[in-house]
Amino acid sequence: MERQVALNLVKSQLTEHRYLHTLGVMETAISLAEKYGADPKKAEIAAIFHDYAKFRPKDEMQEIITTQGMPKDLLLFNSELWHAPVGAYLVEKEAGVTDSEVLDAIRYHTSGRTCMTLLEKVIYLADYIEPGRHFPGVDEVREIAKEHLDKALVKAVQNTILFLMKKNQTIYPDTFYTYNDLIQKLED
Template identity: 75%
Template sequence: MKREEALTIVKLHLTDHRYQHTLGVMESAISLAKQYGADEKKAELAAIFHDYAKFRPKDEMREIIEEQNFPQDLLQYNSELWHAPTGAFLVEKEAGITDKEILDAIRYHTSGRPAMTLLDKIIYLADYIEPGRHFPGVDEVRAMAKQNLDTALIQAVKNTILFLMKRNQPVYPASFQTYNDLIMRQED
């Protein structure tokens, strides 16, 4: 699928603000893919579609999670997590993208997962560091991303976990598992 077609499809499902975010994620993902040797076209498409389900009704996302046998514990955590796996499902169903690597990068862009692929890492990080993001720690992670993808990813996951903990919000177990996996791989 060409960039223009993908952006046209996505734009129908996003607010103007979220569409601008998506453009920033796309540019960040392409840049990271070039730097770290990933497939730039796959990074572009995964980035464009990463928030495809962001504004779907919660009831629709809940139904998809239940019907598709996604991890049911997702429903116990913040609904902000739901758009990633439901988005991957809907992108395949509605946009016809069947590439497992692209769909997985969409599926895990909020929680991460142990043994993340290069594309998973790029989409997670591009979503975190895109130029429109402004919050404590993002500039540090942007600088780290220019030097080492895994180091930047570890910091991004750590910052996200700490952000949730400071607000007394539950942390989805896959995020802790992602952090632990990245740290343990770094020590190897």
């Protein structure tokens, strides 16, 4: 799919602020893909569509999670998680993207998972460090990302877990598993 076609599809689904975020994620993902050896075109498409379902009604997302065989435990956690797996489903159904690597990068960009692929890591990190993001710790992760993808990812996941803990929010188990998996691989 051509970039402009994908951007046009996404723009109709997002607020202006979220669309600008998407453009930042796209540029960051392409840069990370080129630096670390992922497919830049797949990174571009996954980044463009990563927030495709972000503003879908919660009841629509619940219905999709329930009827499409997604993990039901998603419904027990913050609805901010839902747009990623629902987005992967909708991007395939509505935009016709069928590349499983791209769809998985969309699916896991909020929770992460064990044994993340290079493309999944790129999209997760690009979403976290794109230039429009401004929050404590993001600049440190940007600096680490210049030298080491996995170390930057560990710091991003760690920051996310700490942020959620400080807000007394539940943390989806896959996020803990992601952290543990990355730490174990760095130690090997």
